[in-house]
Amino acid sequence: MTNPRMPADPAALTPAEARALFRAGLKAPTAGWSAGYTQANLIAVPRDAAYDFLLFAQRNPKPCPVLDVTEPGETSASLFSGDLRTDIPGYVVYEHGAPVAEVTDVTDLWRDDLVAFLIGCSFTFEDALRAAGVPLRHIEQGSNVAMYRTNRPCRGAGSIEGPLVVSMRPVPAAQVADAVRVTSRYPAVHGAPVHVGDPAALGITDLDSPDFGDPVEVRAGEVPVFWGCGVTPQAAVMASKSEFAIGHAPGHMAITDAHDTDYLVP
Numbered sequence: 001m002t003n004p005r006m007p008a009d010p011a012a013l014t015p016a017e018a019r020a021l022f023r024a025g026l027k028a029p030t031a032g033w034s035a036g037y038t039q040a041n042l043i044a045v046p047r048d049a050a051y052d053f054l055l056f057a058q059r060n061p062k063p064c065p066v067l068d069v070t071e072p073g074e075t076s077a078s079l080f081s082g083d084l085r086t087d088i089p090g091y092v093v094y095e096h097g098a099p100v101a102e103v104t105d106v107t108d109l110w111r112d113d114l115v116a117f118l119i120g121c122s123f124t125f126e127d128a129l130r131a132a133g134v135p136l137r138h139i140e141q142g143s144n145v146a147m148y149r150t151n152r153p154c155r156g157a158g159s160i161e162g163p164l165v166v167s168m169r170p171v172p173a174a175q176v177a178d179a180v181r182v183t184s185r186y187p188a189v190h191g192a193p194v195h196v197g198d199p200a201a202l203g204i205t206d207l208d209s210p211d212f213g214d215p216v217e218v219r220a221g222e223v224p225v226f227w228g229c230g231v232t233p234q235a236a237v238m239a240s241k242s243e244f245a246i247g248h249a250p251g252h253m254a255i256t257d258a259h260d261t262d263y264l265v266p
Contacts, residue, residue: 011035015255019087027089027104029144029213029251031123031136038189038260039253040067040079041119041230042088043237044246047072050115052158056236057117059155063164063228065120065188067258073112079256080118085110090249092234097241106246114246119230120189121253122167124260128182134175137216144251145169147212147229151203154232162236165211166194166202166226170218179225188263195226202226212250 004026007013010033013021018034030039045053050072057064068077075084085107093101093109122145126136138145145167152164171179176196184192195202207224208215212231218224234247248254 015257016082018255019082022089022104023083023086025104027252030089030253030255031126031145031251032139034255035127036260038067038079038256038258038263039121039123040256041121041233042084042116042246042248042254043119043233044084044114044116045237045242046111046244047113047115049159049242052160053117053233055157056154056160057119057233059157060164060232062190062194063154063230063232065190066117067120067188067256068118070116072115074116075110077116077118079258080254081257084116084254088248088252088254090252092247092249094234094237094242094245094247096243097238099238102249109246111244117233118254118256119233120263121230122183122190122227123253124189124263125183125186127260128186129179132178132182134171134179134182137170138214141216143216144213146207146210146214146216147231147250148199148202148204149211149235154236160236160240160242162232162239164194165229165232165235167213167229168199168207168210168216168224168226170216170222171225172221173223176223176225183227185265186263187265190228190230193225193227197223199224199226
């Protein structure tokens, strides 16, 4: 099969069109894709670990806002009519907490006992940020968003524990209040920032070396702004040495059939 080319305008694609490209083998970060449609993080764990993960998410709603949960073995969801095994542009497979593969198809690895969680993603509020005039450097650069493990532990649940992971976007100082105001209206997809300013307060020593994604330029007059990130469950899988899990490759999201405005509050 010939690998599909990047579309000229990913923002114009419907979710079904985007998922068809990913199913055909295209791997690309999804920031800016399918404008107006909600993107989600994926974490799929065995049924005997699913309650602990659900409780972990409930106790840590800022980085882990649950949008949907499947029955064991299901390969689609109410928000995602595609195939969770093939229609996401990249997956990471974990065994005993270690990432053992990064692939574009997990059909042969999907188990009948896997429960899939779709977790809210900050890409959902990026159109609203741009509409408010807030620049998005990773989209300008054509790169992935920068994501970092922090020194803030999440509240554990059963066998699951791990650190808060954040995404960072540089925002001009005069527009920080706008960024906070806009994103606070999307509480189901991380909402307002968890931190503004000095990355050292989160235990981040080098913005140019993100733990996930790509570094982005922070220019003079800009402030690093940090939001809770849906890669937090994968960091918990690693910290907890979970027996088996499948997650999305960070920044390579599930493009759902839901609309961004479904998660906008007055």
